[in-house]
Amino acid sequence: MPASLHKVSDSAIRRLSIYLRVLGGLEREGKETVSSQVLADRAGTTAAQVRKDLSLFGSFGKRGLGYLVTTLRDELRGILGVSRTWRVALVGIGRMGAALLEYPHFRARGFEFVAVYDSDPEKVGSRRGMLTVEDARVLEESLRETGVEIVVLTVPAGAAQEVADAAVRAGVRGIMNFAPVALKVPPGVRVNAVRLTVELEVLSFSLGSVADRD
Amino acid sequence: MPASLHKVSDSAIRRLSIYLRVLGGLEREGKETVSSQVLADRAGTTAAQVRKDLSLFGSFGKRGLGYLVTTLRDELRGILGVSRTWRVALVGIGRMGAALLEYPHFRARGFEFVAVYDSDPEKVGSRRGMLTVEDARVLEESLRETGVEIVVLTVPAGAAQEVADAAVRAGVRGIMNFAPVALKVPPGVRVNAVRLTVELEVLSFSLGSVADRD
Numbered sequence: 001m002p003a004s005l006h007k008v009s010d011s012a013i014r015r016l017s018i019y020l021r022v023l024g025g026l027e028r029e030g031k032e033t034v035s036s037q038v039l040a041d042r043a044g045t046t047a048a049q050v051r052k053d054l055s056l057f058g059s060f061g062k063r064g065l066g067y068l069v070t071t072l073r074d075e076l077r078g079i080l081g082v083s084r085t086w087r088v089a090l091v092g093i094g095r096m097g098a099a100l101l102e103y104p105h106f107r108a109r110g111f112e113f114v115a116v117y118d119s120d121p122e123k124v125g126s127r128r129g130m131l132t133v134e135d136a137r138v139l140e141e142s143l144r145e146t147g148v149e150i151v152v153l154t155v156p157a158g159a160a161q162e163v164a165d166a167a168v169r170a171g172v173r174g175i176m177n178f179a180p181v182a183l184k185v186p187p188g189v190r191v192n193a194v195r196l197t198v199e200l201e202v203l204s205f206s207l208g209s210v211a212d213r214d
Numbered sequence: 215m216p217a218s219l220h221k222v223s224d225s226a227i228r229r230l231s232i233y234l235r236v237l238g239g240l241e242r243e244g245k246e247t248v249s250s251q252v253l254a255d256r257a258g259t260t261a262a263q264v265r266k267d268l269s270l271f272g273s274f275g276k277r278g279l280g281y282l283v284t285t286l287r288d289e290l291r292g293i294l295g296v297s298r299t300w301r302v303a304l305v306g307i308g309r310m311g312a313a314l315l316e317y318p319h320f321r322a323r324g325f326e327f328v329a330v331y332d333s334d335p336e337k338v339g340s341r342r343g344m345l346t347v348e349d350a351r352v353l354e355e356s357l358r359e360t361g362v363e364i365v366v367l368t369v370p371a372g373a374a375q376e377v378a379d380a381a382v383r384a385g386v387r388g389i390m391n392f393a394p395v396a397l398k399v400p401p402g403v404r405v406n407a408v409r410l411t412v413e414l415e416v417l418s419f420s421l422g423s424v425a426d427r428d
Contacts, residue, residue: 008419010416013415013416013419014409014412014413014415014416016415016419017409017411017412017415017416018396018409018412020415021394042396043396044396044397044398079419080415080418080419080422081415081418081419081421081422082415082418086414086418086421088414095312095313095316095317096313096317098309098313099309099310099312099313100410102309103309103310103410105394105410105411106410106411106414109411109414109415110418111411111414111418149421150414150417150418150421173421174417174418174420174421175417176413176414176417180235180319182232182256182257182258183258184258190417190420190421192413192414192416192417192420194408194410194413195228195231195232196314196317196319196320196408197231197319197320197323197325198228198231198232199228199390199406199408200300200302200320200323200325200364200390200406201227201228201230201231201234201294201295201296201323202224202227202228202231202406203364203388203389203390203404203406204294204295204296204300204324204325204364204388205222205227205230205293205294205295206388206404206406207295207300207363207364207387207388207404208293208294208295
């Protein structure tokens with residue numbers, strides 16, 4: 001992988017991930033090739049953006065022919081690291097945690113929940129699909145034994161840093177954080193935060209601007 | 215509001231939203247002032263970034279004193295449009311929809327669910343907290359009557375565009391889209407997409423890069 005890849009922005013990665021979804025749809029429709037324009041339309045961006053994003057990783061298209069759907073899909077799967085399966089643990093079984101655990105698209109994309117933890121004694125030992133809820137007090141040891149690579153955090157804000165610290169000690173290198181708090185992690189560990197109220201505020205900010213323009 | 219506001223990036227808005235959260239915490243701790251460094255540490259960014267973000271909207275800090283916590287919080291609430299209440303509807307009561315409906319932080323931030331819709335006859339008429347699930351077939355009319363301003367979409371990908379079209383006809387100007395599909399909306403309508411598998415792929419891409427570096 002060329003060194004330049006390390007500088008690819010999260011926004012570019014998000015678009016690649018969306019192109020991958022579009023290519024899956026095209027393949028199911030039996031399409032063999034696709035132009036950057038059609039790919040862009042379905043992904044909600046521009047043809048120039050598609051070409052720019054893909055050119056970061058090599059030369060995939062053929063002039064006048066477009067991209068080969070299956071080939072490009074396989075390339076993108078490799079680039080995004082979804083051509084393999086990631087071992088994921090969920091910590092914190094509230095309503096959001098339960099919803100994520102049963103979110104069908106994760107597994108389809110190569111993210112497999114292999115363990116689930118909570119600190120509530122009433123939840124520990126109960127079943128969630130194929131998994132049994134384990135006690136968060138043994139988190140570090142259990143994550144290590146289970147070979148977990150990514151942790152999805154749906155614990156209250158006050159507990160999030162402690163859980164993250166234990167996960168890092170257990171060798172986890174990726175954390176998807178739903179708790180409304182900024183986590184501190186050592187270099188080499190990546191946190192991606194999903195903050196739902198923040199996303200609603202991005203909307204309300206735009207609506208405020210629109211209203212002012214009217 | 216100065217015209218320049220319309221050019222503020224979503225990333226800057228996300229950070230402002232996080233500063234707002236940090237300021238709320240500082241206020242509860244009884245702090246009256248805060249330096250850009252402390253604000254940055256708690257928000258997981260740098261002091262220079264804090265100063266740059268805030269400077270987009272005016273001059274809030276005092277040299278050597280920092281920012282007045284309550285004043286800055288009130289300013290940010292105004293800028294982000296959360297000093298008012300937004301009327302929000304949820305369309306699609308699957309597990310994710312149900313989790314969002316009961317997410318306590320939305321209400322605390324001024325986003326109030328005033329209506330909920332589903333197309334499943336077994337769900338229509340059932341209670342969800344204070345709300346009764348309404349039939350998605352009357353969506354457009356009902357959204358208009360209820361004065362809904364923001365719609366949260368948690369329907370399957372195949373239904374999302376149709377629902378969005380109805381919402382737009384009903385006067386909705388903001389859509390938070392959890393469906394894995396790019397929505398087409400007219401100018402003046404803002405869509406913010408939350409794509410959970412995409413966020414996991416941002417993580418797996420980074421982990422792939424890290425592994426390659428080792």
